Amino acid sequence: xxxxxxxxxxxxxxxxxxxxxxxxxxxxxxxxxxxxxxxxxxxxxxxxxxxxxxxxxxxxxxxxxxxxxxxxxxxxxxxxxxxxxxxxxxxxxxxxxxxxxxxxxxxxxxxxxxxxxxxxxxxxxxxxxxxxxxxxxxxxxxxxxxxxxxxxxxxxx
Amino acid sequence: xxxxxxxxxxxxxxxxxxxxxxxxxxxxxxxxxxxxxxxxxxxxxxxxxxxxxxxxxxxxxxxxxxxxxxxxxxxxxxxxxxxxxxxxxxxxxxxxxxxxxxxxxxxxxxxxxxxxxxxxxxxxxxxxxxxxxxxxxxxxxxxxxxxxxxxxxxxxx
Numbered sequence: 001x002x003x004x005x006x007x008x009x010x011x012x013x014x015x016x017x018x019x020x021x022x023x024x025x026x027x028x029x030x031x032x033x034x035x036x037x038x039x040x041x042x043x044x045x046x047x048x049x050x051x052x053x054x055x056x057x058x059x060x061x062x063x064x065x066x067x068x069x070x071x072x073x074x075x076x077x078x079x080x081x082x083x084x085x086x087x088x089x090x091x092x093x094x095x096x097x098x099x100x101x102x103x104x105x106x107x108x109x110x111x112x113x114x115x116x117x118x119x120x121x122x123x124x125x126x127x128x129x130x131x132x133x134x135x136x137x138x139x140x141x142x143x144x145x146x147x148x149x150x151x152x153x154x155x156x157x
Numbered sequence: 158x159x160x161x162x163x164x165x166x167x168x169x170x171x172x173x174x175x176x177x178x179x180x181x182x183x184x185x186x187x188x189x190x191x192x193x194x195x196x197x198x199x200x201x202x203x204x205x206x207x208x209x210x211x212x213x214x215x216x217x218x219x220x221x222x223x224x225x226x227x228x229x230x231x232x233x234x235x236x237x238x239x240x241x242x243x244x245x246x247x248x249x250x251x252x253x254x255x256x257x258x259x260x261x262x263x264x265x266x267x268x269x270x271x272x273x274x275x276x277x278x279x280x281x282x283x284x285x286x287x288x289x290x291x292x293x294x295x296x297x298x299x300x301x302x303x304x305x306x307x308x309x310x311x312x313x314x
Contacts, residue, residue: 046203062234064239069237081226081239082222092249095252102260113271
């Protein structure tokens, strides 16, 4: 930073932007919103402290993640980033169950191949319609019994 | 809080804990570490401001999420919570692909039921061994061509 064009941080904090300003490389004057957000959530002195404790090569990534977290906190003042993490963890759990169910279904079809019945026709037609939720629901209903059987089998091994 | 037993926040900040202390309900004196963590990352005055902007009923959840985020930032000073989000997003994407592949495999078996061949035996044995990574790898290899076929079919509909 130079005194002619202070960085976004020094501009907001109304102070002189020196050559060794810790904010200047990451908060250019063209984008004042980024610094305003981290300042509001973490405070300028905390951000400065956190950056100074890191090697220069990691500071850009740290600033990106601080801006990301601060933006999430402004959008959701109760849960912030933690809300997104909780939602994603639920999504992972659901997908893991759905994948296990689909694998049990494949296993069942490998061990007992049979000509297409009415359930198969419904399944096939739903997948073709790209109706993911209905497909998964039907798939889980059809496979739940097989899934329990396979679970028992696994525990025996 | 009362002046006899100041809350963890007032104790750390060395100030009198008044009846209307915004921290006292959420930072009891028995657990000083929680406040020390949010103070280090967000700063006491920012936390106080954020809590005061929320209705009392939401403050406990906000404190939990702030403690969670601050702990993540202490553990990973570069990426904090954002690191966990990025990891979970990758996991969701991978699981979505694996699920789509498994569904394509089921569809293929519905439309072309056939007696067990060598690939089927390998698949069945891997699933029984609970060797998820190998199973998925084999599944993806076996299904990739079918998957592409179904993709083309879907785009035609």
